[in-house]
Amino acid sequence: MNKLALPDRILMEIEKPARYIGNEINMIKKNPAQVEIRFCMCFPDVYEVGMSHLGIQILYDMFNRWEDTYCERVYSPWTDLDKAMRREHIPLFALESQDPIKDFDFLGITLQYEMCYTNVLQVLDLGGIPLRWKDRTWDHPIVIGGGPCVYNPEPLADFFDLFYIGEGETVYRQLLDTYKTSRRLKETREEFLYRCTQIEGLYVPRFYDVDYREDGTIASFGPNRDGVPEKVGKQVVTDLSDAPYPLKPVVPFVKVIQDRVTLEIMRGCIRGCRFCQAGMIYRPLREKDVEVLKEHARQMLQSTGHEEISLSSLSSSDHSGLAELVNFLIDEFGSKGVNISLPSLRIDAFSLDVMRKVQDIRKSSLTFAPEAGSQRMRDVINKGLTEEDILKGAALAFSGGWNKVKLYFMLGLPGETEEDIKGIAWLSEKIAETYYAIPKDKRIGKCQITASSSFFIPKAFTPFQWSPMGTKKEFLDKARIVNEEMKAQLNRKSLRYNWHEADLSELEGVFARGDRRLCDVLVKAYENGALFDSWSECFDREKWDDAFARCGMDPSFYTTRPRERDEIFPWDFIDAGVSKTFLLREWDRAMAGQVTPNCRVQCSGCGAMKYKGGVCCEGQD
Amino acid sequence: MKVRIKFAKSGVMKYVGHLDMVRYFQKAMRRAGIDISYTAGFSPHQIMSFAQPLGVGLYSEGEYIDIETAGGLTSREAVDALNAVMADGVRILSYRKLPDDAGNAMSIVARADYLVQFSRPLDADRAERFFRGTEPIEVEKKSKRGVTTVNIRPMVSGWELRDENRSLWLRLSAGSASNCKPELVLDALALADIIEKNEAVQITRLELYADTGTKQQPVCTPLEDLGEDIV
Numbered sequence: 001m002n003k004l005a006l007p008d009r010i011l012m013e014i015e016k017p018a019r020y021i022g023n024e025i026n027m028i029k030k031n032p033a034q035v036e037i038r039f040c041m042c043f044p045d046v047y048e049v050g051m052s053h054l055g056i057q058i059l060y061d062m063f064n065r066w067e068d069t070y071c072e073r074v075y076s077p078w079t080d081l082d083k084a085m086r087r088e089h090i091p092l093f094a095l096e097s098q099d100p101i102k103d104f105d106f107l108g109i110t111l112q113y114e115m116c117y118t119n120v121l122q123v124l125d126l127g128g129i130p131l132r133w134k135d136r137t138w139d140h141p142i143v144i145g146g147g148p149c150v151y152n153p154e155p156l157a158d159f160f161d162l163f164y165i166g167e168g169e170t171v172y173r174q175l176l177d178t179y180k181t182s183r184r185l186k187e188t189r190e191e192f193l194y195r196c197t198q199i200e201g202l203y204v205p206r207f208y209d210v211d212y213r214e215d216g217t218i219a220s221f222g223p224n225r226d227g228v229p230e231k232v233g234k235q236v237v238t239d240l241s242d243a244p245y246p247l248k249p250v251v252p253f254v255k256v257i258q259d260r261v262t263l264e265i266m267r268g269c270i271r272g273c274r275f276c277q278a279g280m281i282y283r284p285l286r287e288k289d290v291e292v293l294k295e296h297a298r299q300m301l302q303s304t305g306h307e308e309i310s311l312s313s314l315s316s317s318d319h320s321g322l323a324e325l326v327n328f329l330i331d332e333f334g335s336k337g338v339n340i341s342l343p344s345l346r347i348d349a350f351s352l353d354v355m356r357k358v359q360d361i362r363k364s365s366l367t368f369a370p371e372a373g374s375q376r377m378r379d380v381i382n383k384g385l386t387e388e389d390i391l392k393g394a395a396l397a398f399s400g401g402w403n404k405v406k407l408y409f410m411l412g413l414p415g416e417t418e419e420d421i422k423g424i425a426w427l428s429e430k431i432a433e434t435y436y437a438i439p440k441d442k443r444i445g446k447c448q449i450t451a452s453s454s455f456f457i458p459k460a461f462t463p464f465q466w467s468p469m470g471t472k473k474e475f476l477d478k479a480r481i482v483n484e485e486m487k488a489q490l491n492r493k494s495l496r497y498n499w500h501e502a503d504l505s506e507l508e509g510v511f512a513r514g515d516r517r518l519c520d521v522l523v524k525a526y527e528n529g530a531l532f533d534s535w536s537e538c539f540d541r542e543k544w545d546d547a548f549a550r551c552g553m554d555p556s557f558y559t560t561r562p563r564e565r566d567e568i569f570p571w572d573f574i575d576a577g578v579s580k581t582f583l584l585r586e587w588d589r590a591m592a593g594q595v596t597p598n599c600r601v602q603c604s605g606c607g608a609m610k611y612k613g614g615v616c617c618e619g620q621d
Numbered sequence: 622m623k624v625r626i627k628f629a630k631s632g633v634m635k636y637v638g639h640l641d642m643v644r645y646f647q648k649a650m651r652r653a654g655i656d657i658s659y660t661a662g663f664s665p666h667q668i669m670s671f672a673q674p675l676g677v678g679l680y681s682e683g684e685y686i687d688i689e690t691a692g693g694l695t696s697r698e699a700v701d702a703l704n705a706v707m708a709d710g711v712r713i714l715s716y717r718k719l720p721d722d723a724g725n726a727m728s729i730v731a732r733a734d735y736l737v738q739f740s741r742p743l744d745a746d747r748a749e750r751f752f753r754g755t756e757p758i759e760v761e762k763k764s765k766r767g768v769t770t771v772n773i774r775p776m777v778s779g780w781e782l783r784d785e786n787r788s789l790w791l792r793l794s795a796g797s798a799s800n801c802k803p804e805l806v807l808d809a810l811a812l813a814d815i816i817e818k819n820e821a822v823q824i825t826r827l828e829l830y831a832d833t834g835t836k837q838q839p840v841c842t843p844l845e846d847l848g849e850d851i852v
Contacts, residue, residue, distance in 0.1 A: 254641055
C-alpha cells in the first residue's frame with residue numbers, strides 16, 4: 001500500500017482529502033533511490049487550480065522522460081490543512097512519494113499571477129525551507145521560479161535562488177547537468193549558482209545589485225560579479241510541433257477546474273493588443289502542425305478517459321489549420337460523447353457553424369472581448385475588433401438562434417474619457433437593438449446582454465508599462481458611471497452589468513511593476529496571515545495595509561505614479577524579445593490613437609524576429 | 622444489455638468520495654474501451670448507476686455499479702480491460718450480465734455487511750447484552766434537514782464478534798427504504814460506553830445484498846449473484 005504523509009485522523013478532518021494523496025491515473029512512479037535528481041514542481045495555489053495548469057503538466061512529463069530525474073508535485077495546502085500541519089509540525093510533502101519537499105534537489109514554483117505570492121511563502125514555510133535564499137544551505141532545495149510573473153521577478157528576488165525566464169522546454173536539461181557536475185565537484189551553493197548565470201535564460205538575483213535615487217526610482221541595476229551577464233534572454237521553443245507534450249496527463253480524482261484534455265494548438269499571438277502581457281512575451285506566434293495535433297488529441301483522450309477536449313491558445317481563430325482540426329475532432333470524437341470546447345474564437349460564420357455542432361445554442365452564449373467601449377479607445381489599445389465586427393457577428397448569431405451575449409471590458413485604460421466608458425453601455429445597447437430588429441416571430445423571447453468590466457493593470461513588457469494605473473476610487477466611480485448609463489438605455493431590461501472588486505487589482509498592480517523592496521512587505525503581509533489572496537473569502541486588505549505601513553512603503557509609488565520614458569524599470573535586465581524601442585513606439589502610437597497592423601499583415605519590427613521561428617518566418621521557406 | 626460490475630476499494634482510495642468515484646468510473650470506462658451506452662440529447666452522459674454511496678474513509682470489498690452497454694466483451698475480457706486502467710486501490714471483481722427485466726442495484730439493495738476493526742478487544746458480554754436487548758437503540762442522525770433521533774435496533778439484522786473480539790461484523794439495513802450507516806451503530810456503542818468515541822480503526826463494507834425472499838422470510842442475495850458471467 002502507498003504510504004501517506006498525513007495521518008488518517010487529519011485526512012478525515014479536512015475538506016477533500018483526495019487533494020493530498022497522489023495516486024492519480026497517469027501519476028509517474030519511480031524509485032527515488034534510483035534517480036540522481038529529485039525535482040518538486042509546485043503551483044502555489046490549491047490543488048484544483050494547480051492541477052488545471054498546462055505548463056506544469058508539460059514540464060512534469062518532460063522531466064520524467066529523463067531517467068536520472070524524478071519530478072513530483074506539490075500544491076498549497078488549503079487553509080484547513082495549513083492549520084493542522086502547523087499545529088502538528090508536519091512538513092509539506094510531495095504527492096508522489098509523500099516525502100518532505102525539503103529533501104528534494106529542486107523546488108520549482110510556477111508564478112502565474114501576482115496574488116499567489118503569499119502562497120509561495122507558505123509553501124517554503126510549511127516545507128521547512130528558509131524563506132530567503134541567503135539563509136539556505138545545501139540542506140535545502142534550489143528554489144527556482146518560472147511562469148509569466150518572472151518577466152518581473154524582482155518583488156520575489158529575496159526568495160528565489162534562480163528564475164527561469166521563458167519557455168521551460170529549452171534549458172532545463174542543461175541546468176540539471178550543471179547541477180550534477182557541480183555536486184560531483186562538491187562545489188558550494190554559490191559556485192553552482194554562478195555556473196547557472198552562464199546558462200541563457202537563468203537569472204540569479206543574488207548576483208545583481210540595485211541602487212535607488214532619492215525619488216525611489218532605480219539609479220542603476222546590474223551584475224555585482226565579473227562574468228555575470230547584464231541581460232538575461234527569454235527562452236523560446238522554435239518548433240512547437242517537435243516539443244515534448246504530455247500524452248498521458250495526470251487525471252485527478254477531485255473535480256478540478258480544467259477537467260478535460262487541453263490541446264495546446266499554438267503559442268504567441270499576432271494581434272499586438274497593447275495592454276496584453278501574454279501577447280508580448282510569448283512572441284512570436286508559433287503554430288503546431290495539425291497532423292501532430294490530431295494524433296495528440298487521439299492519444300490524450302485514450303489515456304485519460306476525459307469526456308471533453310479544449311483547444312488552448314491566445315487566439316484560436318488565428319491558427320491556419322483550425323477548420324481542419326475542428327472538423328476532425330467533431331467527426332472523430334463527437335459521436336463518442338466527447339465534448340469539444342473552443343474558447344477564444346472570433347465570432348464569424350465559421351465559428352458559429354462549429355459552435356452549432358458542438359453545443360446547445362439555447363444554453364450557450366456568445367462571447368466578445370471588445371475590451372473598450374468606444375472605437376477611439378479600442379484604437380488606443382490596438383484591439384482590432386470594430387463595432388461593425390461585433391454587430392455583424394451578433395446579428396449573424398441572433399439569426400442563428402442565439403440570444404445571450406457576454407461582453408468583456410476594461411476600465412481605467414490610458415487616456416480614458418467619460419465618453420469612452422459610457423461607450424460600454426452604448427455598445428451593449430446597440431447589440432440589444434440588433435436583436436430586436438429581427439422580426440418578432442423569428443426571435444426567441446428576449447435577449448440578454450451581460451457586460452463585465454475588470455480594472456486595467458499595466459504590466460511589464462507591454463507598451464502600457466509607462467502608464468499610470470487608476471486608484472480604487474477612480475475605478476469604482478467609473479464603474480458607477482457605466483452602471484448608470486446602462487440603466488438609461490432603451491433596452492435596459494435586456495442589459496446587465498457587473499464589475500470586479502478593486503482592492504485586489506490595486507495590489508496586483510503594485511507587484512506587477514514592483515521592485516525588490518517589496519520582498520519585506522510580502523513577508524510582513526504573510527506574517528500578518530495573508531494567504532490565498534486571490535480567493536475573495538481569504539483576501540484581507542487590512543493585513544496588506546498594515547504590512548505596507550510597517551515597512552514604510554507607499555503602494556501608490558508603483559501604481560498611480562507616471563513613469564518617465566527613460567526610467568530604469570526593475571525588469572529592464574530581461575530581454576523578452578520585444579525591444580524597448582518597439583514598446584515606446586507602440587506607446588506613442590497608442591497616445592496618438594494609431595492602430596498597428598497584426599504580424600501577418602505587416603511586421604512591426606518588435607524584435608522577436610531574432611528567434612527565427614513561427615510567424616516571423618511564415619512564407620519564407 | 623445491462624451489466625453489473627463489482628469492485629473493491631482499499632488503500633489511499635478510501636479518501637476519494639462518492640461523487641469523485643462516479644467521475645473516476647466514467648473516465649475508466651472510456652480508457653478501458655467499454656462500449657457503454659449514452660443518454661440521448663445535447664449533453665449525453667453514460668448510463669451508469671452506483672448501488673450505494675460509500676462514505677469517505679471506508680474500505681469495501683463489495684461495491685456495485687450497473688451500466689448499459691452494447692456488449693462485445695466476455696466477463697473475463699471486461700474485468701481485465703478495466704483492471705488494466707484502474708488506480709492502485711480499486712480492483713474489479715466481476716462483470717456480469719443481468720436479465721433484461723432486472724431492477725437496478727440502487728433500487729434493490731436492502732442489506733449491507735460491514736466489518737469494524739478496533740485496536741483492542743471489545744467486552745463480549747457487554748456487546749452481547751447490547752445487541753440482544755429489545756429496548757430501542759436511539760441515536761442522533763444528521764441529515765441536510767437537521768438532526769433527528771432514530772431507533773436503529775430494527776436495522777441491525779446481524780452481528781458477531783470476530784478476530785478475538787477485535788472486530789465486529791454487522792449486517793445492516795441499506796437502501797432507500799431504510800438505511801443504517803455503521804457509524805450510527807458505533808455512536809450507539811459509544812453512548813453505551815462499550816467503546817470510546819472514534820475508537821474504530823477501520824470500517825470495511827463487505828457486501829451488498831438484495832432481498833430475494835418474502836416478507837416473512839427475507840433472503841439476502843449478494844447483488845452479483847443476480848447476474849451471470851458472459852463467456
